[in-house]
Amino acid sequence: MNDRFLVTREKILFVGSRYHVLDQLLSSENKEDILIYALENSYLAQMLTDKNIAFRAFDFKDKGKFMEEILSLDFDILISNGCPFILPVHKFAPEQLLINIHPTYLPFLQGKTPINGIFYDGYEFYGATMHFIDAGIDTGAIIYQKRVGITPDLDLGLLYHLSMKLEGTVFKIGWELLKQSNFKYQGEKQQGTSTYFNRTPEMQLLDFKSQNTSAILRAIKSFGIKSQGCSAEISNKNYRIYEAENMIHPPLLKEYQMSGPGSLLLEYDTKLLVKTKDGIIKITRYEVLIG
Incomplete structure (x- = not known):
């Protein structure tokens, strides 16, 4: 990111379906500098409607139109949180900063539906990660992340709730780190062996005759x-x-x-x-x- 941040405000594009990260962003930045794209019928869209916060809705079924729109926008920083599409990094301007907030402790459980994988693959922790977006899927350099131990009383509903709240906490800290560095911080390379999880209908089908x-x-x-x-x-x-x-x-x-x-x-x-x-x-x- 170039030195214009020393004299002007950032134009921020937020894209996604979850609310806690955006809530932190809205509380710390000028709302006039933030353009919000919310997935239709998502929790985020409902919350924004209830709070009378302006946003543009996008349709999961119309990826082409969505990509065409955001690539035409004038912004400095894109923040993705629950965006269902892989962003074509090579099509954005080199000076535009692309950031994602992911609801697990990367590099563990990259992918579209990683929270299911915490129980399915037997992890002993959950987490959240703020990272730069690169050409891979959830593989970019880490800005900030946090992990929390799993206890036996957690069910999936609670895990979703806790992970989403943790995303907001992680973003708040990571955003301050970026601002303190005048958005020059490059992040840290992900450490450990990457794992990937995406739920399928087959995983949700029980067979009492073959499964223990x-x-x-x-x-x-x-x-x-x-x-x-x-x-x-x-x-x-x-x-x-x-x-x-x-x-x-x-x-x-x-x-x-x-x-x-x-x-x-x-x-x-x-x-x-x-x-x-x-x-x-x-x-x-x-x-x-x-x-």
Whole structure:
């Protein structure tokens, strides 16, 4: 970034679908210098509408129009937070600064849906990273990042909430680092072996005949929010499952040890006991799928 920042204000373009980072930006910079592009029907778009903050909406299905628009804009800094598109770095002007805030501790869990991967791949921490955008996917030099240990009481909904809030915290600190350096700070190279995660429908499909108990419970925990969940057929009915736990009570395990995997053993209150390949799980939050 050149020396004009010494005498003029930055023109900032914010693009994304999440709110906490933008909230920090709006609280620290002149709102007249910030142009906001929010993904249609996203949490960000709803929050901006509720707060009567001006923004331009973009459609996930019209990537070409979106790219054409932002490439035509006059700005100094682009901040991406939940933008669903890979930005063509080579098409931007060399002096334009491109920044992304990612909801994991990079280089771990790069990709579009990394928070699911925290449980699915068994990480013991979550995090957030502010980094420069380069030609790769979440591979740019790190401006600032923070990690926090996982505890057993966290579920996916809480993990999303905590990760998004942490993005705001990380951005606040990283933004100050950039301003203190007059936007000349180059960041630090990512350290460690990169991993990548992107959820697929196959990951959310349970097979009680081939998967063991730990694999089933891991998948359910990894996708355990209302908009995701895991699918399974149990006793000729189709279910969407959001929460379950392992059963260890010896009399129950002994009573049903000869039952076939996938058998519905007991339905009580709002819970189900289901036989797995090597045990029993209690399904505590679910819905029956019709049709």
